[in-house]
Amino acid sequence: MSGKTAPLLAWLAVIAIAGFVLVTRVSFSYDLALFLPKAQAPEQQVLLERLGDAPGSRFLLIGVPSTAQQQADIVGELAYRLDESALFSRVLTETSLGDLDRVPEPLWSYRYLLADVALDTEGLKKALQERRTELTLMAGGPLVQVIARDPHLISLETLAPFAGSTDGSWRSEQGDHLLIAETAAPAFDLQGQQAALQFINEALAELQVANAELSGVGVFGVGVRDTIRREATVRSIAASVALALVLLLTYRRLAPLWLAALPLLTGMLLGLSAVAVGFGQVHGITLAFGFTLMGIALDYPLHLISTARTQPAQQAARQIWPTLRLGAASTAVAYLAIALGGSEGLAQLGLFSLVGVIAAALTTRWVLPTLMSRPAAAAAPASPSKKTSPTLSWLALPVLVAVGLGCVAISWQGAFWNNNLSAMSPVPAELIARDTQLRQALGTPDLSRQIMLRDENLDRLLKRTASLDAALAETVGQGLVGRYQSAASLLPDPDLQRRRQASLPVAEVLSSNVTLAMADLPFKPAAFSEFMRSVEQSRQLDVLTPQDYAGTPLESLLAQFFYRADNQWVSLISLYPPINVEGLSGWLLRVDEKATVIDLKRASENLVADYRNRTFGVLGIALAIIFLLLLWRLPARRSAWCVATVLCVLVACAGLNYLINGPLNLYHLMALLLVAGLGLDYGLFLSRPSSAADAQHARHAVLACAASTALTFAVLALSDIPALSAMGATVATGVTLAFVATNMTARRTKAA
Amino acid sequence: MMASILALLLLAAPSDPELAAHLQRVKASMSHQVMFVEEQGGILLESPLVSRGVLKFRPADRALIKQVNQPQPAELLVTDSRLVINKAGASRSYSLRSRPEMLALLGGFRALLEGDQEALEEHFRAEFVREPQQRWQLSLTPRSKRLEKHLSLVQVLGTGAIVEVIETTLTNGDWQRLRLSAPTNEPQTVDE
Numbered sequence: 052m053s054g055k056t057a058p059l060l061a062w063l064a065v066i067a068i069a070g071f072v073l074v075t076r077v078s079f080s081y082d083l084a085l086f087l088p089k090a091q092a093p094e095q096q097v098l099l100e101r102l103g104d105a106p107g108s109r110f111l112l113i114g115v116p117s118t119a120q121q122q123a124d125i126v127g128e129l130a131y132r133l134d135e136s137a138l139f140s141r142v143l144t145e146t147s148l149g150d151l152d153r154v155p156e157p158l159w160s161y162r163y164l165l166a167d168v169a170l171d172t173e174g175l176k177k178a179l180q181e182r183r184t185e186l187t188l189m190a191g192g193p194l195v196q197v198i199a200r201d202p203h204l205i206s207l208e209t210l211a212p213f214a215g216s217t218d219g220s221w222r223s224e225q226g227d228h229l230l231i232a233e234t235a236a237p238a239f240d241l242q243g244q245q246a247a248l249q250f251i252n253e254a255l256a257e258l259q260v261a262n263a264e265l266s267g268v269g270v271f272g273v274g275v276r277d278t279i280r281r282e283a284t285v286r287s288i289a290a291s292v293a294l295a296l297v298l299l300l301t302y303r304r305l306a307p308l309w310l311a312a313l314p315l316l317t318g319m320l321l322g323l324s325a326v327a328v329g330f331g332q333v334h335g336i337t338l339a340f341g342f343t344l345m346g347i348a349l350d351y352p353l354h355l356i357s358t359a360r361t362q363p364a365q366q367a368a369r370q371i372w373p374t375l376r377l378g379a380a381s382t383a384v385a386y387l388a389i390a391l392g393g394s395e396g397l398a399q400l401g402l403f404s405l406v407g408v409i410a411a412a413l414t415t416r417w418v419l420p421t422l423m424s425r426p427a428a429a430a431a432p433a434s435p436s437k438k439t440s441p442t443l444s445w446l447a448l449p450v451l452v453a454v455g456l457g458c459v460a461i462s463w464q465g466a467f468w469n470n471n472l473s474a475m476s477p478v479p480a481e482l483i484a485r486d487t488q489l490r491q492a493l494g495t496p497d498l499s500r501q502i503m504l505r506d507e508n509l510d511r512l513l514k515r516t517a518s519l520d521a522a523l524a525e526t527v528g529q530g531l532v533g534r535y536q537s538a539a540s541l542l543p544d545p546d547l548q549r550r551r552q553a554s555l556p557v558a559e560v561l562s563s564n565v566t567l568a569m570a571d572l573p574f575k576p577a578a579f580s581e582f583m584r585s586v587e588q589s590r591q592l593d594v595l596t597p598q599d600y601a602g603t604p605l606e607s608l609l610a611q612f613f614y615r616a617d618n619q620w621v622s623l624i625s626l627y628p629p630i631n632v633e634g635l636s637g638w639l640l641r642v643d644e645k646a647t648v649i650d651l652k653r654a655s656e657n658l659v660a661d662y663r664n665r666t667f668g669v670l671g672i673a674l675a676i677i678f679l680l681l682l683w684r685l686p687a688r689r690s691a692w693c694v695a696t697v698l699c700v701l702v703a704c705a706g707l708n709y710l711i712n713g714p715l716n717l718y719h720l721m722a723l724l725l726v727a728g729l730g731l732d733y734g735l736f737l738s739r740p741s742s743a744a745d746a747q748h749a750r751h752a753v754l755a756c757a758a759s760t761a762l763t764f765a766v767l768a769l770s771d772i773p774a775l776s777a778m779g780a781t782v783a784t785g786v787t788l789a790f791v792a793t794n795m796t797a798r799r800t801k802a803a
Numbered sequence: 804m805m806a807s808i809l810a811l812l813l814l815a816a817p818s819d820p821e822l823a824a825h826l827q828r829v830k831a832s833m834s835h836q837v838m839f840v841e842e843q844g845g846i847l848l849e850s851p852l853v854s855r856g857v858l859k860f861r862p863a864d865r866a867l868i869k870q871v872n873q874p875q876p877a878e879l880l881v882t883d884s885r886l887v888i889n890k891a892g893a894s895r896s897y898s899l900r901s902r903p904e905m906l907a908l909l910g911g912f913r914a915l916l917e918g919d920q921e922a923l924e925e926h927f928r929a930e931f932v933r934e935p936q937q938r939w940q941l942s943l944t945p946r947s948k949r950l951e952k953h954l955s956l957v958q959v960l961g962t963g964a965i966v967e968v969i970e971t972t973l974t975n976g977d978w979q980r981l982r983l984s985a986p987t988n989e990p991q992t993v994d995e
Binding site for chain 2: 180188199
C-alpha cells in the first residue's frame with residue numbers, strides 16, 4: 052500500500068509548496084516591453100525604452116462635443132478640475148499656459164538662466180511698457196502675479212513652444228473641443244489608469260457633458276483588460292463545457308473529467324510557481340500563452356484513461372509511459388527553445404510550459420493511477436497478443452504541403468509574416484486609427500520620426516543639442532521639416548547658463564535700472580521687488596541639471612526630449628510634419644555627423660522580424676535535438692515519419708491560416724508550436740508497435756484528445772480579441788489536420 | 804432664520820422676470836460701438852491706469868473688439884475661443900480658456916447686447932436692483948469654482964435703458980471701471 056501512497060504524498064507536498072510560493076511571491080505585470088527581445092540597434096533601443104512608458108503614452112485625449120454656445124467654458128472647467136486632481140500630472144488645453152499664476156518648476160526658479168533677458172534700463176522700460184499695454188487690454192487677473200515677478204514674461208515665453216499647438220484651435224474634425232490629460236500613473240498601471248478615467252467620467256457627468264470621447268493608451272489598456280476578462284471568462288466557461296461534453300461522450304463516465312484536469316492543474320500550478328521563483332513577477336501574457344501551450348498536458352491523462360478501460364490503471368500507466376515520456380521530453384525541448392528566445396517574457400513562457408509539461412507527465416504516470424478506480428472491464432486481462440507495427444504511409448505528406456502552399460499562393464499579400472508591432476496589440480485597429488486621428492488634430496509631433504543625439508558626457512550633449520537646435524532653423528526654410536522642438540531651451544549647456552548668470556546685474560544696479568525704467572509709467576515703486584529678489588537669487592543658483600527636473604511637473608516634459616539610458620545621455624529632437632527623412636539625414640551628416648534621424652516604425656518592423664528570425668533559429672536547434680531524441684529511442688523510419696508528418700501539418704496549417712487571416716504574427720507562431728507538440732504526440736502513439744487492443748486504445752485516446760482540443764480552441768477562435776481568435780483558429784485547424792494526417796498514415800496491416 | 808430662507812429662495816429662483824424685461828430694454832438701446840474710458844487699479848499700480856478707446860461688437864461672429872487708443876494703441880479681439888492681441892504691428896493669439904474671466908466677461912457683455920438672460924446666467928448669478936431716479940444696478944457673481952478663483956464681482960450700473968458703467972473686481976484686489984459713453988456717430992461698419 053505504501054508503494055501506492057508514496058507518490059500521492061509526494062505530489063501533495065509539492066502542491067502545497069507550490070501553493071505557498073504562489074501565495075507569497077507572485078505578482079503580475081503587464082509591461083509589453085518585457086516580451087520584446089533585447090534590442091541590438093540604437094534605434095531599437097530607443098523604441099523599447101519608450102514603449103513601456105513613453106511620455107505620450109500617459110496622454111488621455113478627451114473630446115468634448117461642442118454643443119450650445121452656453122457650454123463654451125466647459126472645457127476650461129473640466130481642465131481646471133483635472134488639473135487640481137493628483138491623478139493627473141499635466142492638463143494640456145488649447146494653450147496650456149493654463150493657470151498663469153502657476154508657472155511650473157524648475158522653469159520658474161531658473162528662468163533667468165534659461166533665456167537672455169535685457170535687464171538694463173532700456174530693456175526694462177520696453178518690457179514695462181508692453182505690460183502696461185496688455186493691462187489696458189485685459190486688466191488684472193492671474194497675469195499680474197507673473198508680471199510682478201517676471202516683467203519680461205520670460206518664463207511664459209520659454210514654456211510657450213512646449214504648450215502644444217500655438218496656433219490653430221484644438222478641435223477634432225467634427226468640431227469637438229479637445230484636451231489632453233497626462234496621468235500621473237504610467238500607461239501600464241491599469242489601476243491608476245482606471246482611477247484617472249473614472250475621475251474624468253465623473254467630472255464629465257457633473258458638468259453634464261454627454262457623448263464625450265476618450266482615447267489613449269490608458270483607455271485601451273483598461274478597455275482591453277475588461278474585454279479580456281469578460282471574453283476570457285465567457286470563452287473559458289464555454290470551452291470547459293465543450294471539453295466536458297466531449298469527455299463525457301467519449302468515456303460515458305464522470306471520473307475522467309476531474310482525472311483529466313488534475314495533471315493540467317498540477318502543471319499550471321508548478322509552472323507558475325517556477326516563474327514566480329525565477330523571475331519574481333509573472334507577465335500577463337505568460338499566463339495567456341502559457342495556458343494555451345499547456346493544452347498538450349490534457350492529452351496525457353486521456354491516453355492513460357483510454358488505455359485503462361480494459362486493464363488496471365498501474366499497468367496501463369506502465370504501458371504508455373515510454374511513449375508518453377518521449378512525447379513530453381520532445382515537447383519540453385521545444386519549450387526550452389522558447390525559454391532561450393531572447394526576451395524575459397519568452398523566458399518566462401518557456402519556463403512555465405517546460406515545468407508544466409514535465410509536471411503533468413509525472414502526475415499522469417505516478418499520481419493518477421493511484422486515484423483511478425478499477426476498470427469496469429478489468430476482467431479482461433491485457434491480451435498477450437503479438438505486437439505489430441503499423442504501416443507508415445508517406446502519401447498524405449505531399450498533399451498537406453500542397454494544400455499549405457496552395458492556400459498561400461492564392462491569397463498572397465506580399466509578405467508571409469506581419470512585421471507590424473501593432474498587429475500584436477490586442478486593441479482593435481479602428482480604435483488605434485481614431486487615436487492617431489485625434490493626435491494629428493492636436494498637432495502633436497510625429498513621435499515615430501525624431502533626431503537622436505547620444506553622448507556619455509552630459510555637457511557635451513547639451514552643447515551639441517543647442518548648436519543643432521540653432522542650425523535646424525535653416526532646414527525649416529528649406530522645407531525639410533515643418534517645425535522642430537528640442538530640449539535646448541529647457542536645459543541650456545552649463546557654460547551658457549554661467550555666462551547668463553554672470554551678466555545678471557547686482558542688486559543696486561538692477562534697482563536703479565528699474566527706478567529709471569518706471570519713470571512715466573503708473574507702476575508702484577515696490578511692485579517689482581519680488582522680481583529684483585528673483586534676479587538676485589538667480590545669481591546664487593547652481594546651474595540647472597536634469598536632476599533638478601526630478602519630481603517636478605515638468606519632469607515628463609523633459610523626459611520627452613532628454614533622458615539617460617545605459618551610461619549614455621540621449622537627446623531627442625521632435626519633428627513636425629512635413630518631414631523629408633532623406634533630405635534631413637543628408638543635412639545632418641554635414642552638421643553633426645553623429646546625430647541620426649530615427650524612424651521608429653522601421654525600427655519596430657526590424658525588431659519584430661529579428662525576433663521571429665531568432666525564434667526560428669532556436670526552434671531549428673530544438674527540432675534537431677528532438678529528432679536526435681527520437682532516433683535514440685525509436686527506429687529511424689518511425690522517427691523520420693513522425694517529424695515529417697508534423698512538419699507537413701505545420702505547413703498546411705500555416706497556409707490555411709494565412710488564407711483565413713492574412714500575414715501571420717507571433718500569436719500564430721505560438722499556436723503552431725502547440726500544434727507541433729500535439730501532432731508529435733499523436734504520431735508517436737499511433738505509430739507505436741502494439742497489440743490490436745492497444746492500438747485501439749491509442750486511437751481512442753487520440754480521438755478524444757483531438758476532438759477536445761479542436762473544440763476548445765474553436766470556441767477561442769470565435770473571440771473578438773485578435774490574439775485569442777488567431778491562436779484559436781490556428782490550433783483548431785492544426786489539430787484537425789494533425790489528427791487526419793497521423794490517422795490516415797498509420798493504417799495498420801492485418802498481418803505482422 | 805426667515806431672512807436666510809428667503810435669501811435661499813431668491814437665489815434658487817430660476818430667473819427674474821423683471822430682469823428679463825429690463826434686459827430687453829437695454830438691448831434695444833445698446834449700440835454696437837461705444838467709446839470708453841477705463842480706469843484700473845491693483846497691486847502693481849501706484850495710480851489708476853487710465854485708458855481710452857472704442858468698444859465694438861461684430862455681429863457676424865459675435866466677437867468683441869477693444870480698441871485702445873491711449874496711452875498706447877493696441878487692439879484686443881475676443882472670439883468664442885480666442886484672444887487675439889494686436890500691438891505694435893504684431894499679432895498674438897491665445898486661447899480664451901486660459902483666461903476664464905475674459906470668457907465670462909465676453910459672455911456677460913454679449914448677453915447685455917443681445918438681451919439674453921439665459922446666457923448671462925450661464926456664468927453668473929444675477930441680482931437686479933432698482934434704485935431711485937430710474938437708476939439700476941445689476942450685480943453678477945460667478946457660478947463656477949474656476950471663475951470664482953479669479954473673479955469676485957461684476958457690477959453693471961445704468962440709468963433707464965442705458966448701461967453706463969461696468970465695474971469688475973478680481974479676487975486679488977485688482978479692479979477695473981469701464982465707463983461707457985454715447986455711441987460714436989460715425990456710421991462705420993466693423994470688419995476685421
